[in-house]
Amino acid sequence: MANSLDYLRWRGDLTFAERPFNSVDASLLASLIYLPVDGSAAGHTLSEVADRLRDLPSFQKQMHDETGTEVLLLPKCSRLGDIEILNWTNRMEKKPHPLQFTAGTFRLNEKTILISYRGTDSSMIGWNEDMNMNFMPEVYGQNVAANYLNAIAKKYPNDRIYLVGHSKGGNFAQYALSAVRPELQNRIIKALSFDGPGFFHKVYTSPGFERTIKKMKTYLPEGSIIGTMLDHPERTLIVKSIVPMKDQHDPRRWNVGRDSFVLAEGLTTGARVLRHALIHFNHSIPDAKRGELFSALFDAFENSEISDVNQLTAHKILGTYRFSRVVMSLDPDLRQIFTSIFSDVWTTYRNNLNLPFVDGEFQYYPKSNDSSKAPIFFEFYDQSHPAVKLDKTLLKRKSAQDHKFKFGKNSEDKKDEQK
Numbered sequence: 001m002a003n004s005l006d007y008l009r010w011r012g013d014l015t016f017a018e019r020p021f022n023s024v025d026a027s028l029l030a031s032l033i034y035l036p037v038d039g040s041a042a043g044h045t046l047s048e049v050a051d052r053l054r055d056l057p058s059f060q061k062q063m064h065d066e067t068g069t070e071v072l073l074l075p076k077c078s079r080l081g082d083i084e085i086l087n088w089t090n091r092m093e094k095k096p097h098p099l100q101f102t103a104g105t106f107r108l109n110e111k112t113i114l115i116s117y118r119g120t121d122s123s124m125i126g127w128n129e130d131m132n133m134n135f136m137p138e139v140y141g142q143n144v145a146a147n148y149l150n151a152i153a154k155k156y157p158n159d160r161i162y163l164v165g166h167s168k169g170g171n172f173a174q175y176a177l178s179a180v181r182p183e184l185q186n187r188i189i190k191a192l193s194f195d196g197p198g199f200f201h202k203v204y205t206s207p208g209f210e211r212t213i214k215k216m217k218t219y220l221p222e223g224s225i226i227g228t229m230l231d232h233p234e235r236t237l238i239v240k241s242i243v244p245m246k247d248q249h250d251p252r253r254w255n256v257g258r259d260s261f262v263l264a265e266g267l268t269t270g271a272r273v274l275r276h277a278l279i280h281f282n283h284s285i286p287d288a289k290r291g292e293l294f295s296a297l298f299d300a301f302e303n304s305e306i307s308d309v310n311q312l313t314a315h316k317i318l319g320t321y322r323f324s325r326v327v328m329s330l331d332p333d334l335r336q337i338f339t340s341i342f343s344d345v346w347t348t349y350r351n352n353l354n355l356p357f358v359d360g361e362f363q364y365y366p367k368s369n370d371s372s373k374a375p376i377f378f379e380f381y382d383q384s385h386p387a388v389k390l391d392k393t394l395l396k397r398k399s400a401q402d403h404k405f406k407f408g409k410n411s412e413d414k415k416d417e418q419k
Contacts, residue, residue: 012077
């Protein structure tokens with residue numbers, strides 16, 4: 001089945017005036033922000049950047065994956081290739097808090113710009129920041145993202161703005177929208193997240209989030225892993241992907257039909273069970289203890305001169321040895337918590353893989369692909385969430401025939417897509 005790179009081949013010659021900007025375009029710009037580019041790209045087009053990267057010796061390894069295909073296609077696809085880069089900002093900091101931050105600003109037309117936030121890269125600083133998001137309602141990078149939006153909006157005061165991001169970047173995009181002043185919020189068209197991890201109750205019940213939630217939309221693949229970590233009170237759509245669950249985090253591997261994503265029936269059983277396992281884990285270990293553990297773990301990585309995840313994954317045997325030495329260097333009590341985390345998540349996942357989603361009352365739970373029609377998740381962290389009350393009502397029904405939900409399974413609503 002076709003994906004967004006096929007879309008770029010099919011529709012890449014059409015301008016935004018001919019075919020309006022859509023979610024597939026947004027997902028491609030959310031992936032392009034991962035390119036190894038710096039501030040010198042400002043003033044150049046994406047095609048010019050792609051031409052430069054294609055010939056760099058240091059980039060040759062990436063020319064053999066989806067990123068390489070994207071770089072080869074950009075000069076041939078004026079729809080995205082002619083987009084001008086207005087700003088490209090990279091920040092990597094350990095203090096005062098771990099920060100791996102990249103954002104770029106692009107001009108879509110004379111009245112519209114787009115800000116794309118990068119998700120986690122392979123740096124240990126980035127992974128440390130991700131671990132913090134697992135138990136801290138707000139992280140330093142979210143405020144950096146909001147400050148970036150403020151700065152760009154001030155520089156381009158007459159433009160309306162799209163915000164997009166993949167993974168952590170999607171979280172940053174939607175948080176930034178919720179955190180800026182109302183006058184700027186009014187200039188934002190949409191904040192689109194692609195497999196972002198969601199938010200804690202403290203964030204999505206804030207006045208700014210509640211004021212702007214209608215401008216937020218999240219896309220999750222049917223076998224989502226990262227996207228099941230936290231709650232999604234915003235509009236959420238489940239997208240079809242035919243690759244294995246572990247590979248679905250990349251939006252370029254999601255299914256596309258013409259100008260939009262193809263919707264799945266709902267989250268797979270594996271994704272739903274993983275959601276349940278993550279909730280169980282987050283409720284079983286106090287936040288303070290997790291903070292102590294992750295702080296000690298990343299200090300141990302630094303002491304072992306491990307600054308990049310590739311040092312653990314590039315060579316299986318050597319990586320396993322390095323990782324084992326890091327774990328063994330932890331305090332015995334923290335080491336016990338660390339090992340119990342993985343065994344607890346795995347045990348919960350394994351014990352629930354076939355139950356309760358196949359047998360018992362959960363068989364009547366609707367597999368929704370659109371949170372505006374029915375809940376996406378069977379359980380939420382926030383027990384006061386309206387979807388939880390709806391869950392309880394649905395589970396009292398004794399027959400699947402009682403459900404009258406009708407879900408669109410072919411593609412997104414085109415009217416909604418152009419809003």
